[in-house]
Amino acid sequence: xxxxxxxxxxxxxxxxxxxxxxxxxxxxxxxxxxxxxxxxxxxxxxxxxxxxxxxxxxxxxxxxxxxxxxxxxxxxxxxxxxxxxxxxxxxxxxxxxxxxxxxxxxxxxxxxxxxxxxxxxxxxxxxxxxxxxxxxxxxxxxxxxxxxxxxxxxxxxxxxxxxxxxxxxxxxxxxxxxxxx
Numbered sequence: 001x002x003x004x005x006x007x008x009x010x011x012x013x014x015x016x017x018x019x020x021x022x023x024x025x026x027x028x029x030x031x032x033x034x035x036x037x038x039x040x041x042x043x044x045x046x047x048x049x050x051x052x053x054x055x056x057x058x059x060x061x062x063x064x065x066x067x068x069x070x071x072x073x074x075x076x077x078x079x080x081x082x083x084x085x086x087x088x089x090x091x092x093x094x095x096x097x098x099x100x101x102x103x104x105x106x107x108x109x110x111x112x113x114x115x116x117x118x119x120x121x122x123x124x125x126x127x128x129x130x131x132x133x134x135x136x137x138x139x140x141x142x143x144x145x146x147x148x149x150x151x152x153x154x155x156x157x158x159x160x161x162x163x164x165x166x167x168x169x170x171x172x173x174x175x176x177x178x179x180x181x
Contacts, residue, residue: 005127006060013051013058019067020058020108021047027069027110032142032172050074050107057104059127061111061120069111071124075134076105082167086138086176089162099161099178104132106139109149121152129181138178140165153177 006012013020021044029036029043050056053074060070076083082105087096106128111120129137141149143163158177165174 004061005123006062007127007130008058008060010051010056012060013047013056013072016058016060016067016070017044017047017051020060020070020072023067023070023112024108024110026112027116031113053080055104055133057128057132059124061124063115065112065114067112068115068118069109069120069124071106071109071121071128073104073106073128073137073139076100076103076138080105082107082140085167086140086162086165089165089176095161099136099138102135103178104129104134104137104181106137109139116148121149122156125152125156132181134181136178136180138176140167140174140176143173143175150175 021040024043025036025040029039033039050072054077055075056072057074058070058072061068078084083100087100090096090099109121109124138161141153144150157179159179160175161178162176165176166172167174
């Protein structure tokens with residue numbers, strides 16, 4: 001890709017975890033979390049668990065200031081927290097099997113605030129999904145229709161499975177979006 005997107009797996013993810021976490025913190029936690037320090041520690045533990053996920057794919061873009069953004073995802077499976085929460089949220093059954101039964105779940109996509117608006121998010125999403133063998137893809141995003149993220153996902157063909165969704169233990173409202181691959 002012309003933007004210099006690097007696609008890797010678990011080794012790339014583990015090597016760059018501190019950088020990924022720094023971008024995540026600046027792009028999301030410092031904007032949307034009341035206690036970014038606590039949330040950073042929690043996210044690091046989650047990222048360590050994600051490093052062992054089946055078919056983990058991480059896409060990253062560097063610019064003159066280092067890591068500009070990243071996206072990672074993996075095959076969703078029963079027994080994974082996000083997957084199981086969303087399956088329950090859509091009511092289980094056929095709808096859950098249709099959208100989440102063979103799904104590449106996008107766990108995170110973040111671009112440093114000073115690098116946003118350059119097309120990095122779109123390039124990262126496409127790179128993370130390129131070559132996916134799963135039938136569908138899904139992700140969660142803050143439930144805000146006018147956000148740049150919502151516009152990106154809509155332009156890339158994602159449609160809502162759930163809106164106003166709250167994950168257990170969280171007061172924040174999310175939309176769960178999906179599309180066929």
